[in-house]
Amino acid sequence: MTVYKLTVQYDGTRYHGFQRQPNLLTIQGTIEKALAIMTKGQPVNLVAAGRTDAGVHALGQVISFAYPGNIPADKMVKALNSLMPRDILFVGGVIAVPDFNARFDALGKIYEYRVALGRYTNPFLRLYTGHYPFALDLSKIQTALLDVIGTHNFASFEASGGVIRNKVRTIYTADLDTTNYPQEIKFIFHGDGFLYNMVRIMVATLLEIGSGRRDVHDFLRLYQVQDRQQARLTAPASGLYLKKVFYPSSNID
Amino acid sequence: MTVYKLTVQYDGTRYHGFQRQPNLLTIQGTIEKALAIMTKGQPVNLVAAGRTDAGVHALGQVISFAYPGNIPADKMVKALNSLMPRDILFVGGVIAVPDFNARFDALGKIYEYRVALGRYTNPFLRLYTGHYPFALDLSKIQTALLDVIGTHNFASFEASGGVIRNKVRTIYTADLDTTNYPQEIKFIFHGDGFLYNMVRIMVATLLEIGSGRRDVHDFLRLYQVQDRQQARLTAPASGLYLKKVFYPSSNID
Structure with a gap:
């Protein structure tokens, strides 16, 4: 497993907020669905620094997740962007230390x-x-x-x-x-x-x-x-x- | 009847273009519906300088129409704005000569x-x-x-x-x-x-x-x-x- 720390921008207009909710379009749900495509079905749970509400935007939201595999960070960004709709854009990322948590480590x-x-x-x-x-x-x-x-x-x-x-x-x-x-x-x-x-x-x-x-x-x-x-x-x-x-x-x- | 020449801005994203079409959301349909409210049901047909396509925006579209009544132009602008959704905004207007046509008179x-x-x-x-x-x-x-x-x-x-x-x-x-x-x-x-x-x-x-x-x-x-x-x-x-x-x-x- 490799832990990634990625920075993401989004226009929150179309979304029912960041946090995953059953049967509703959310940022988390959209990103996790893309990650599941990359892992061929193995679910990946991500954590975000701030769980923005419906209609709220992000210029520099940070997420973290453990991924089964070891892709270079820039390749991970590129792969996710190729699976994102046009209102979500990953703008950077690094491989983090194994216990990194985008929410609890935020200063x-x-x-x-x-x-x-x-x-x-x-x-x-x-x-x-x-x-x-x-x-x-x-x-x-x-x-x-x-x-x-x-x-x-x-x-x-x-x-x-x-x-x-x-x-x-x-x-x-x-x-x-x-x-x-x-x-x-x-x-x-x-x-x-x-x-x-x-x-x-x-x-x-x-x-x-x-x-x-x-x-x-x-x-x-x-x-x-x-x-x-x-x-x-x-x-x-x-x-x-x-x-x-x-x-x-x-x-x- | 009074002929008005009004300038209107809109975000065309939600609309199936300017021109009225049955059962589709259009700029013309939205404005004519508001005018019909003001006339208590009497239909008002408007003419636009340019019939923009679906998704195309306007910063200074010009429309003209004959209205049964004689409201000052600034009151007409205010009345229409109170009936518009937030993606259409009238930004100015004058009473024009009786045969003015926003489309055919455009230079x-x-x-x-x-x-x-x-x-x-x-x-x-x-x-x-x-x-x-x-x-x-x-x-x-x-x-x-x-x-x-x-x-x-x-x-x-x-x-x-x-x-x-x-x-x-x-x-x-x-x-x-x-x-x-x-x-x-x-x-x-x-x-x-x-x-x-x-x-x-x-x-x-x-x-x-x-x-x-x-x-x-x-x-x-x-x-x-x-x-x-x-x-x-x-x-x-x-x-x-x-x-x-x-x-x-x-x-x-």
Whole structure:
């Protein structure tokens, strides 16, 4: 058996999320089906760094799996790409140490969230951005992002369905990219981990702060109350991208 | 009755082209259904400058129709947008002179064609570009584009299904945008009119010239032979955009 660590991009629009589900089109199911073709039927179970939801995209998702055989990593990438639909693309890979696990070995992740602005949704961006029609005070968002950085209890920012007891996470950086403003803004979060729907709930809260619907320092209150009902809104899946996953360098041969 | 001239953008991915067809989702059918809601059932027939094919996009399609009522143009735009799905967006409009016809009054059009390069299709661009995996000599394409400009018989560049006898068209400008090279190139054609599939056949021919599969001046031969079989390939619909339509200014109030 050889353990592979592969990086994959996908347009999540057509999929019912990453995780395998019976009778539903998922990223995991699509990749595992291709691996089963390569092994002539022997099932291969893969693990992903982040189990993205329906409609969420990936620019640098990382998966790992043990494969019965020893193909060079670049050949594995090529073979999988030849079996993928056009909305999934493997962009790199290495052979990892035998106990490598893409989920449990991850040290941190970067998520991006794109928000299209203006009154109407751009027809060409509707599947690749969230949309916010109200005027924003970007300086308020910048101020609120400083409250996001650091180690906090993010219980207010977790959707029901999360299964992890410990709600404390550390956000290393929380940035706003205004390159395409006023057409679009982009949030970039680098953290050691993220609760279920955490980025999408934080983005919805940040947009409410930017439009004056919430106090600039409402994150500090939300850390205290630890109540999902207080954060309320969730930004749509279409704007969210898993950008990058970090690992200790010793995991890779 | 009031005649409106409206500009509309759409992502053509979901649609069986512009033109109304029984039991199929089309742009024309979607807009006419909205107009029938506004008139409480009275049918409104619209005319478009260019009847784009399935999967072809528009950044500046122009339509015209006679409407039983006299709503200000900006209100008409707003009312239609409130009834449109998220992949169709009206971006402007005016009340036109009573005999205005978006198709027959058009003096010319600009079409753009986006080609993604590199070995694999980018998952996020697959619906919005064509794709060409082979190395290109851009100077050969630039040279060939000079042969496109001018008045020529484009019979070799018309797909079967075209109904217009006269195959002579004038191309005013034919440009190559290399801003995003080597990820992508974009062709921009401004002409007085275009035969059925003409841009997509020209683009496929230009790419064959760029990769050395055809002589640089093969367009001159193709104008002579007037034989569709000689041009052969058609670039995919996903890369094509109707960008702009030109009218004599007197058509508009």
